[in-house]
Amino acid sequence: MSYEIVARPHQQNFIDWAKDKPKVLVLSADLTNSCEVGKWRDTYPDRFFSMGMAEQNMLGFAAGLAREGFEPWLHTFSVFLYRRPLDQLQMSVAYPSLKVRLVGFLPGIMTPGGVTHQAIEDIAIVRAIPNMTILEVGDATEVESVIEVAHEIDGPVYIRMLRGEVSRIFPKDEPFVLNTARILSTGSDITLITSGIMTEEALRAIPLLQDRGVSVSHLHVSTLKPFTDPRIISALKSAKHGIITMENHSIIGGLGSAVAEVMAENGIGVPLQRIGLKDTYAHGASQKYLMAEYFMDAQALIRAVENALGRKLNIDEAELEEQRSVTVHSSAKAEAL
Amino acid sequence: MSDHPAEIKEIERIAKGIRRRVLEHSIANNGGYMSQACSSAELLASLYGGILNFAPVGQPIDPPTFIGVPEVGIHTYKTGQQFHGAPGDQYDRLISSPAHYALVIYSALIETKRLREDGLEHFNRDGSTVEMIGAEHSPGFETTTGSLAQALSQAGGIALARKLKKEKGNTWVFMSDGEFQEGQTYEALQAAKFHGLDKLRVIVDVNLNQCDGPMDTVMRIEPLADRIRAFGWDVTVLDGHDIPAILAAAREATNNPHVLLCYTDPVRGLAIMEERKPTLHYLRFTGADERAKYEKAYQEMVK
Numbered sequence: 001m002s003y004e005i006v007a008r009p010h011q012q013n014f015i016d017w018a019k020d021k022p023k024v025l026v027l028s029a030d031l032t033n034s035c036e037v038g039k040w041r042d043t044y045p046d047r048f049f050s051m052g053m054a055e056q057n058m059l060g061f062a063a064g065l066a067r068e069g070f071e072p073w074l075h076t077f078s079v080f081l082y083r084r085p086l087d088q089l090q091m092s093v094a095y096p097s098l099k100v101r102l103v104g105f106l107p108g109i110m111t112p113g114g115v116t117h118q119a120i121e122d123i124a125i126v127r128a129i130p131n132m133t134i135l136e137v138g139d140a141t142e143v144e145s146v147i148e149v150a151h152e153i154d155g156p157v158y159i160r161m162l163r164g165e166v167s168r169i170f171p172k173d174e175p176f177v178l179n180t181a182r183i184l185s186t187g188s189d190i191t192l193i194t195s196g197i198m199t200e201e202a203l204r205a206i207p208l209l210q211d212r213g214v215s216v217s218h219l220h221v222s223t224l225k226p227f228t229d230p231r232i233i234s235a236l237k238s239a240k241h242g243i244i245t246m247e248n249h250s251i252i253g254g255l256g257s258a259v260a261e262v263m264a265e266n267g268i269g270v271p272l273q274r275i276g277l278k279d280t281y282a283h284g285a286s287q288k289y290l291m292a293e294y295f296m297d298a299q300a301l302i303r304a305v306e307n308a309l310g311r312k313l314n315i316d317e318a319e320l321e322e323q324r325s326v327t328v329h330s331s332a333k334a335e336a337l
Numbered sequence: 338m339s340d341h342p343a344e345i346k347e348i349e350r351i352a353k354g355i356r357r358r359v360l361e362h363s364i365a366n367n368g369g370y371m372s373q374a375c376s377s378a379e380l381l382a383s384l385y386g387g388i389l390n391f392a393p394v395g396q397p398i399d400p401p402t403f404i405g406v407p408e409v410g411i412h413t414y415k416t417g418q419q420f421h422g423a424p425g426d427q428y429d430r431l432i433s434s435p436a437h438y439a440l441v442i443y444s445a446l447i448e449t450k451r452l453r454e455d456g457l458e459h460f461n462r463d464g465s466t467v468e469m470i471g472a473e474h475s476p477g478f479e480t481t482t483g484s485l486a487q488a489l490s491q492a493g494g495i496a497l498a499r500k501l502k503k504e505k506g507n508t509w510v511f512m513s514d515g516e517f518q519e520g521q522t523y524e525a526l527q528a529a530k531f532h533g534l535d536k537l538r539v540i541v542d543v544n545l546n547q548c549d550g551p552m553d554t555v556m557r558i559e560p561l562a563d564r565i566r567a568f569g570w571d572v573t574v575l576d577g578h579d580i581p582a583i584l585a586a587a588r589e590a591t592n593n594p595h596v597l598l599c600y601t602d603p604v605r606g607l608a609i610m611e612e613r614k615p616t617l618h619y620l621r622f623t624g625a626d627e628r629a630k631y632e633k634a635y636q637e638m639v640k
């Protein structure tokens with residue numbers, strides 16, 4: 001299994017998309033090139049506003065601009081969009097339900113920048129904010145098509161975005177659709193729900209699981225709020241032996257929690273295993289290392305499936321390694337923070 | 338005024354060592370926070386080699402491997418403060434705020450024999466505490482400040498606690514100029530003056546640069562000295578490469594919290610970086626050619 005690697009899918013796509021949309025502005029907090037909008041700034045200098053390293057104020061300016069009919073697209077790392085400016089996000093943006101778009105880069109443990117740069121609880125926090133929509137992309141096709149989806153939403157949107165070298169997993173002509181999971185495989189033993197970069201990681205294990213006779217219903221979720229997709233509910237209902245969620249986030253408050261809520265509300269009574277950070281902060285290291293250290297990789301998924309089935313599948317590390325389509329984001333370490 | 342030639346010579350040696358180590362590391366790893374070494378070498382060398390009164394550490398310390406994050410009820414987590422020696426009444430403290438200067442700070446620790454000579458071999462390696470962006474377990478750090486402009490407030494708390502304990506040592510904070518864009522910095526200035534923290538000392542690397550380029554094009558912070566004075570602080574403006582001036586300002590007795598605004602040159606000592614202007618924040622070679630140029634500059638530097 002090998003995917004096309006797209007270099008900086010956001011960069012040119014966002015320029016092309018914004019061409020005929022004069023109300024679309026970019027606000028940036030001194031991470032312009034790191035968030036792939038340096039070229040955007042040079043293309044549309046009149047619609048780009050440098051706010052300096054002052055994120056709380058940036059959220060306030062965004063609110064004011066949105067009240068006056070503009071559509072500000074804030075670009076910075078995920079952590080800097082909701083941690084420090086949480087009150088501004090809530091009272092200035094979310095309460096009045098303004099069309100502010102928060103484009104957050106390096107979600108979860110994708111950055112070696114350590115605990116200060118790792119947005120591991122952003123979904124939990126933003127999910128609890130009324131009026132917010134949360135989108136998370138899992139490949140280059142979604143990076144490109146999430147923009148129009150966010151644009152159409154009549155309220156504030158938080159996007160967990162990808163940058164740099166991004167795999168194209170989904171065909172270019174199958175864009176992001178709001179509140180609609182992608183059904184990647186169907187089966188009845190296990191239902192697996194993955195989001196963001198965890199989908200690619202899970203896809204490494206799926207053929208091996210199928211080879212061992214495990215039938216898996218695998219859904220890729222890219223809308224985390226709202227979380228009312230009937231496809232998800234029916235996939236959860238069909239799971240015989242268990243449900244597994246996999247997210248690049250804390251297991252508290254994110255995808256796993258959202259699935260648990262839907263299960264409880266629908267009386268779905270099979271065991272749920274949540275793969276993700278188990279209520280801990282992480283530290284600065286490579287993505288691959290952290291995914292293994294915190295049991296968030298394909299190996300962890302296989303363990304969870306074995307747990308659910310109550311039997312060993314005898315899949316070894318070498319077999320899994322063969323399924324690795326790319327050395328996971330090989331350039332990540334060299335990226336400027 | 339310090340005009341002790343031996344002290345100044347030693348600080349010059351440390352500064353030179355900082356630039357050399359950061360350049361060597363950047364060449365070997367195809368990248369690094371090089372402009373920060375160029376701008377702040379004399380500042381960190383003056384701090385570690387002259388200004389700060391730290392307890393000795395004995396042998397240079399081998400950086401510990403990462404053993405886990407702080408957790409409720411578990412007290413095995415050690416901060417990078419150990420590299421500054423045991424804290425004490427008469428000793429100074431240093432809280433480094435811009436955590437992306439870590440490579441520069443580690444180099445200063447090596448040059449002053451607090452971190453082992455091979456310490457940089459652990460830099461940004463999986464499972465190491467010598468993180469790319471320093472956290473509080475990283476050598477020389479005692480707070481987690483990679484989300485910038487949070488250290489001055491924490492240092493304010495430490496200085497306030499030390500005042501309550503009637504300790505004699507100063508609490509120093511090393512800051513970057515980008516941090517003067519965040520509102521929290523000004524809240525900290527306001528509170529430090531209000532609570533009379535006259536043993537709080539701040540040294541700022543005013544290199545007038547940040548990620549996006551020259552600060553004038555990103556978000557202006559000038560007139561910085563006037564701004565800070567308006568908060569009731571004493572401010573000394575100086576050339577951040579002038580070691581005697583840094584030492585003199587640092588040793589000035591003041592009745593207020595005191596800021597040293599050290600204006601610096603982000604390419605000092607590595608002229609070829611001029612070619613990379615206007616964005617200097619992170620050095621990543623564009624290709625083998627550029628890397629070769631830096632290798633040549635390195636050879637010049639060590640001659």
Ligand SMILES: Cc1ncc(C[n+]2csc(CCOP(=O)(O)OP(=O)(O)O)c2C)c(N)n1
Pocket residue numbers: 029030031053080084337373435437483484485486513514515516544545546547548617618
């Ligand atoms: C709160 C916060 N916002 C954004 C960042 C990302 N960031 C890292 S360094 C930096 C530039 C800050 O300016 P400065 O320290 O003066 O940069 P330098 O002189 O080192 O180029 C930014 C914006 C951060 N670490 N913390």
Ligand SMILES: [Mg+2]
Pocket residue numbers: 513514515542543544545546547
């Ligand atoms: Mg600077």
